[in-house]
Amino acid sequence: MARHLVSVTDLTDDDLRALTVRGAEFAAGARSAALAGRVAGIYFSKTSTRTRTAFSAGALRLGASIVSYGPGDLQTNTGETTEDTGRVLSGMLDILVARTAGDQAEMRGWAGQDRMAVINAMSAIEHPTQALTDLTTLWQQFGRIDDLSILYVGEGNNTATALALALARFPGVRLELRTPPGYGLPSDILATALASAARTGAQVTERHDMDELPGDLDVVYTTRWQTTGAAHSGNGWREVFAPFQVREELWQRSPKAVFMHDLPAHRGEEVTAEVLDGPASIAFRQAENKMHSAMAVLEWSRADSDGEERQS
Structure with a gap:
């Protein structure tokens, strides 16, 4: 099952604390291959140095392959609904990390399925x-x-x-x-x-x-x-x-x-x-901790992979 992170309010208190500690563990040198064989989509419609690099590098370090999208690449630009886009991408990707210019509505549309995890890498409302x-x-x-x-x-x-x-x-x-x-x-x-x-x-x-x-x-x-x-x-x-x-x-x-x-x-x-x-x-x-925290979020987002092949 995929776990979505569109808002901090999507996390339980236990999730918040566990992700905090896991990020610190990665910063201290912990390793994991929890996403081996997985594919992560990286979609940024706005500029990013730290967050895009953090999630791209973090996914690779966890064993995933990545597919990157720019602001003009998705068919939502030509009128496809976000729900249809999410449904299509969920048949090909395990995780979608996205930065958008608007509110969380677009990401909630993508998250209307439970096969592909959706992670908010910044919206106008919340980061x-x-x-x-x-x-x-x-x-x-x-x-x-x-x-x-x-x-x-x-x-x-x-x-x-x-x-x-x-x-x-x-x-x-x-x-x-x-x-x-x-x-x-x-x-x-x-x-x-x-x-x-x-x-x-x-x-x-x-x-x-x-x-x-x-x-x-x-x-x-x-x-x-x-x-x-x-x-x-x-x-x-x-x-x-x-x-x-x-x-x-x-x-x-x-x-x-x-x-x-x-x-x-x-x-x-x-x-x-x-x-x-x-x-x-x-x-x-x-x-620098953006990458370590990104790794914690990516690992957590795949509940079926959580804990697999962890090394500390």
């Missing part, structure tokens, strides 16, 4: 595999997710939505989001994260200013100001975002905090070069 990469990196750094204190600074984009949905599922986590006015998390995403936090004992808060920042943080996290496929229009948005730049002053009250960024980064915009390239930054280790 669930980035959240799993982040969890793996946190586990690698701290040996836990529970009880960590995390400050997210920047737009409430698809990385932030996935991060909030994931972190709210871990007991004792304190996630504070500081997002520019008019650029916060979608209200339904925030409501879902708050509901999870109420169940687990986590804390999720959002403000639209940079006043009264918390101290004793474990992590400061930001993303670039113009997410792939979602460039801002108008002349005034940079002035709105400017106070939310991550600078060295944020470490005055949290000297032991690490810095995370999903990359690509624009030095001098969302973060200064001194922070991104400084001693607190683990952003490039975080990027």
Whole structure:
């Protein structure tokens, strides 16, 4: 049976924790041939350096063969329904990893069958595999997710939505989001994260200013100001975002905090070069973990292969 990952909400609490730990195991050198003889489709309608490479390399390392598609390759461009496309591809592929420009509706259409696993490698709404990469990196750094204190600074984009949905599922986590006015998390995403936090004992808060920042943080996290496929229009948005730049002053009250960024980064915009390239930054280790986390997701997505030929 195939397992789909279109949203973080598709995962149980146990799934989240298991995928986090498994990603860290791959980062530590674990090996698996769980996808030997399998075929993975890699479809990206938007640009990608890290995620596309991570899933392609990860599938190959797990023993799969890959078929790659560009933005103009599928017949959905000529009117075929996503459900028909999913039905056809499921007779040939075992896994489809996809990045699209829209919401999750297209991926849900592909996932309307149980032969081929569908993995969301980023949509306009959510980037669930980035959240799993982040969890793996946190586990690698701290040996836990529970009880960590995390400050997210920047737009409430698809990385932030996935991060909030994931972190709210871990007991004792304190996630504070500081997002520019008019650029916060979608209200339904925030409501879902708050509901999870109420169940687990986590804390999720959002403000639209940079006043009264918390101290004793474990992590400061930001993303670039113009997410792939979602460039801002108008002349005034940079002035709105400017106070939310991550600078060295944020470490005055949290000297032991690490810095995370999903990359690509624009030095001098969302973060200064001194922070991104400084001693607190683990952003490039975080990027490398995209492959390790991708391997965990790919292995998990094939329930009938889970656990086969694992080596640690």
